[in-house]
Amino acid sequence: MRKDSTARGIQDLGGKKVCTTAGSTAIPHLNAVPSKPVPYILADFTDCLVAFQNGEVDAIATDDAILAGLAAQDPYAKIIGDRFSDEPYGIGSALGHPEFTRFVNGVLDQMRANGNLDAAVQPVADFPGSHPRPLPPPHTGTDPGAGPT
Amino acid sequence: MNSAVAAFRSFLAAHANIEQLDSNGQAQQAIAAALAAGPGTANGAFDTFDQAIQRVSVLTQQSSMATSGAPGATSRGWRSGSVSPSSWWQSSCCTGSSGGLASTGETVDGSSVGPGRAGAPRRLQRDDPDRRPRAPGPGGPGDPVAVRRIVRQRRGEPPAPGDAPRSRPDASRFLHAHDPGHGRLVAGVSADTKLFGFLNPFDGQIEGFDIDVLHQIAQSIFGDPSKIEYRAMTGIERINKIRTAPSTSSGAPSRSPAIAASRSTSRRSTSTPATRCW
Numbered sequence: 001m002r003k004d005s006t007a008r009g010i011q012d013l014g015g016k017k018v019c020t021t022a023g024s025t026a027i028p029h030l031n032a033v034p035s036k037p038v039p040y041i042l043a044d045f046t047d048c049l050v051a052f053q054n055g056e057v058d059a060i061a062t063d064d065a066i067l068a069g070l071a072a073q074d075p076y077a078k079i080i081g082d083r084f085s086d087e088p089y090g091i092g093s094a095l096g097h098p099e100f101t102r103f104v105n106g107v108l109d110q111m112r113a114n115g116n117l118d119a120a121v122q123p124v125a126d127f128p129g130s131h132p133r134p135l136p137p138p139h140t141g142t143d144p145g146a147g148p149t
Numbered sequence: 150m151n152s153a154v155a156a157f158r159s160f161l162a163a164h165a166n167i168e169q170l171d172s173n174g175q176a177q178q179a180i181a182a183a184l185a186a187g188p189g190t191a192n193g194a195f196d197t198f199d200q201a202i203q204r205v206s207v208l209t210q211q212s213s214m215a216t217s218g219a220p221g222a223t224s225r226g227w228r229s230g231s232v233s234p235s236s237w238w239q240s241s242c243c244t245g246s247s248g249g250l251a252s253t254g255e256t257v258d259g260s261s262v263g264p265g266r267a268g269a270p271r272r273l274q275r276d277d278p279d280r281r282p283r284a285p286g287p288g289g290p291g292d293p294v295a296v297r298r299i300v301r302q303r304r305g306e307p308p309a310p311g312d313a314p315r316s317r318p319d320a321s322r323f324l325h326a327h328d329p330g331h332g333r334l335v336a337g338v339s340a341d342t343k344l345f346g347f348l349n350p351f352d353g354q355i356e357g358f359d360i361d362v363l364h365q366i367a368q369s370i371f372g373d374p375s376k377i378e379y380r381a382m383t384g385i386e387r388i389n390k391i392r393t394a395p396s397t398s399s400g401a402p403s404r405s406p407a408i409a410a411s412r413s414t415s416r417r418s419t420s421t422p423a424t425r426c427w
Contacts, residue, residue, distance in 0.1 A: 023385035043383040046341040069343025091362065092391045107369045111362070120361035124344050 001059050001080050009081025013037040016058040019048035026061045029085040037061075045070060052077065063087040068129035079129050088135060156197040163191035333376040334367045337390050340381035348381070355379050 001007055007016075014035035020026040022041050030039045040057045042048050048060045049070050060070060064083065071077045091108075093100045111117035124132050163182075170178045187193045338359055339346035345357040364374035382390065 021384050023383075023388050043385070044339070044341055065344055066342055069345075069347070072343060089358075091366075092387065094391045095393075103369070104366060107366050108362075110369070111365055116365055117362075120358055120365075124358050127344055130344065 001078055003076050003078045005058075005078075005080070007059075007080060010037065010061070010084050011035045011081075013059060017056070018059045018061045019051055019057040020061045021045055021048065024062065025087060026085070030061055033084060049074060065124050065127065065130040065132060068127050071129060072127075152201045156194060156201045159197065160191060160194035163189075163194045167191060332371060333378050334363065334370060335378045335380065336363050337380050337382045337387040338363070339384070339387075340379075346381075355381070 007013055010018075010033050012035070013033075014037060016037050017040040018030055018037040019040045019042055020030065022043055027039050027041065030037055037059075039061075040048075040051070042051060045060070045062060045066055048057065051057045052060055053074065053076075060067065064079065067079050071079055091104055093104060108117065111120070121132055121134075124130055167182045170182060182191065185192060338355060340348040340355050342357070342359075346355055346359045347357050348354075349356050360379075363377055367376045368374040370376070380390075
């Protein structure tokens with residue numbers, strides 16, 4: 001949001017244009033918000049930032065770590081409100097290669113065990129306004145039924 | 150000329166043997182056979198063919214000079230160096246696997262022969278492509294079209310119009326997948342998302358959490374965290390790319406790991422790091 005906005009959260013953005021990116025899981029979440037903000041879809045978050053700075057949109061919606069990165073690039077922006085969704089991070093691999101998914105899951109397990117995952121998360125966690133938190137591993141193998149999305 | 154044709158037949162036979170091993174699932178044996186040098190091997194047979202074709206070239210050149218007397222005729226002929234069949238093969242395999250996002254390999258367009266296992270390759274030289282030695286028998290081994298195609302492959306050139314389609318030996322796929330130093334992880338990333346994938350304008354490198362995780366994956370595959378080819382793209386492009394990435398029926402390990410590091414677009418991803426934000 002603009003720093004001079006009086007909105008306190010997503011509940012105050014009914015009818016306002018809220019930018020997020022094509023394919024983002026923020027879109028269905030925005031559509032589910034009772035206040036009915038209007039999703040405004042662009043290709044990249046930096047496109048959203050430009051639209052925000054041009055006054056084309058009122059706000060940008062995505063996870064707090066990305067918002068923190070955007071806010072750091074615009075001193076006239078601020079982050080407001082409570083979270084309205086959980087957004088797990090993931091790695092997509094090419095369809096048709098379940099063996100590679102298993103391999104990547106193995107690498108992630110290794111990273112959890114040897115502390116490399118925490119080390120990679122640390123700069124994100126240290127960034128003002130960003131609050132990543134760990135999850136237990138949701139899959140130990142591959143689930144061919146779930147396509148990469 | 151007959152010796153060149155015979156040598157080429159020997160090479161084809163050795164080559165067929167490798168393909169047979171590969172088709173039977175004997176990948177390790179196929180690799181060993183493809184890398185072996187000396188008499189009786191595909192590499193040895195190709196060397197013999199290579200030397201024979203040079204003799205043919207000299208003969209043709211002398212014959213032409215005798216009949217035409219044209220000074221320009223001296224520019225004909227082939228001079229080949231130490232390009233090993235295995236490096237030719239490498240070139241061929243790289244071209245064959247240039248499937249876009251999902252391919253791995255140092256050379257995706259086949260435009261360079263690559264480092265080669267038998268030392269630095271010297272380029273074949275030929276000045277007049279239409280005046281090359283003729284081999285007898287259209288269609289079979291020694292067919293000039295086939296010879297031309299083979300030589301173009303060795304030189305790392307794209308096939309010329311009228312050339313037969315480039316062959317793609319199955320064993321090359323395994324060579325490619327197992328050849329240290331010739332693979333890399335092709336990853337679709339964001340280059341404009343701070344903290345995750347962000348192009349550092351000072352050093353031109355993409356950096357962030359996504360990149361750190363990719364380094365770990367590349368380290369696990371190749372033993373080298375830098376073996377990554379980044380393709381900057383939007384989130385929706387990353388999703389589309391991994392949905393449409395070509396796959397191989399062989400399931401050759403590490404050949405087609407197209408991965409798209411993503412954030413909020415990844416709720417149904419099958420690999421999920423233990424992190425989430427709110």
